[in-house]
Amino acid sequence: MCKKYHIDESHGLKHAKGTLARAQNLLKGFDNVSFEEHSIALYAAALHDMCDSKYSDVSISSYEIKDWLLSEGWSNEHANAVISIITTMSYSKLKNANLPNIYPDHRIWQRAYHIARHSDLLEAYIVSRCKLYNEQIHPEKSEEEHWAVVKTLFDNRVFKYVKDGWIFFPHAITIAEELEKEAIRCFDNKSLDWPEPSLDYTDSIFAYE
Numbered sequence: 001m002c003k004k005y006h007i008d009e010s011h012g013l014k015h016a017k018g019t020l021a022r023a024q025n026l027l028k029g030f031d032n033v034s035f036e037e038h039s040i041a042l043y044a045a046a047l048h049d050m051c052d053s054k055y056s057d058v059s060i061s062s063y064e065i066k067d068w069l070l071s072e073g074w075s076n077e078h079a080n081a082v083i084s085i086i087t088t089m090s091y092s093k094l095k096n097a098n099l100p101n102i103y104p105d106h107r108i109w110q111r112a113y114h115i116a117r118h119s120d121l122l123e124a125y126i127v128s129r130c131k132l133y134n135e136q137i138h139p140e141k142s143e144e145e146h147w148a149v150v151k152t153l154f155d156n157r158v159f160k161y162v163k164d165g166w167i168f169f170p171h172a173i174t175i176a177e178e179l180e181k182e183a184i185r186c187f188d189n190k191s192l193d194w195p196e197p198s199l200d201y202t203d204s205i206f207a208y209e
């Protein structure tokens, strides 16, 4: 789908793996997570940008994702839960709705929704990703201009995720604080470090492969 919809690396496979790895990490902080909740949170994390209005018609791409989940043996109900989560977790859509911290009701999948949403927000702390995306949409800008735009975006948005309540799971707040330090280091050194995500391949979602 990345190829089909021209999804660049800032929102491509590495980001999908990164979001999945962060969701795996966050899930370890919760008790009483059912197999279904675990799978829905992780699939939503991994697939969320495969139906992003920046790259595709959401109604078409969400249909394709649901079709794929059904072909993988998912029930209609659980596939719908993944689609509902990934079409309502975007920070910019929530922010533009002008109802800060008011989230859609996903009923028994609300925690899975917030795990996927938190995981994507944590990925936003990667300076390199943000710069890469800006280079795609503004190829005319200079290197210095890109760094300035990215820094402004982090100051006005990313570094406020915790303070403004968008990130509220305690474990995620701790991770965000670490990521903020790393982002500041990247700005100070003009570093484009973006470590390869470390997935937990012992996870049950990989078990049936």
Ligand SMILES: [Fe+2]
Residues within 6 Å of the ligand: 011, 015, 048, 049, 120, 123
């Ligand atoms: Fe994302």
